[in-house]
Amino acid sequence: MSQPPITHQEFTRAFRDTLGMFATGIAVLATRAPNGDPIGLTVNSFNSVSLDPPLIVWSMSLHLPSLAVFENCEYYSVNVLSSDQQHLSQTFASRADDKFAGLEIDDGLYGVPLLRHCCARFECRNTVRHQGGDHLVFISEVVRFEREDRSPLIFHAGAYRTLAPL
DSSP, X not given: OOOOOOOHXXXXXXXXXXXXXXXXXXXXXXXXXTTSOEEEEEESOOEEEETTTTEEEEEEETTOTTHHHHHHOSEEEXXXXXXTOHHHHHHHHSOOSOTTTTOOEEEOGGGOEEESSOSEEEEEXXXXXXXXXXXXXXXXXXXXXXXXXXXXXXXXXXXXXXXXXX
């Protein structure tokens, strides 16, 4: 006996849950709006593309209100969160008006906001954008970076995790 066909919604949920089996780090992307206000969002779609030239890739939903700011900015930062920064992941994933309220930030090249106490921080020039389904894919040149010896915040199977040695 054959199984009844699944709905598009069921397929999408199953696909998302299956993708969640790939453990990822969590980063906050940050830039400045044309009026100078800092803008940021949480992503787990960050990855390397090339060492020479130094390129990274990440993607953003076409439905997010800050899409135009990131699409049109010249520079932005990628702040790879440490295991003690789950609250930042949640804040920057929210629809809060001022996600930077109460945070001490550093100014990177061209004034991009940099979060403190992260595993790594990358400052990037916004170079190439491609639409991919319901997301905009960014491929950008890394112009400056730094790292700290901290344990990263991990996301796997719909939950926050930390690394443990084998």
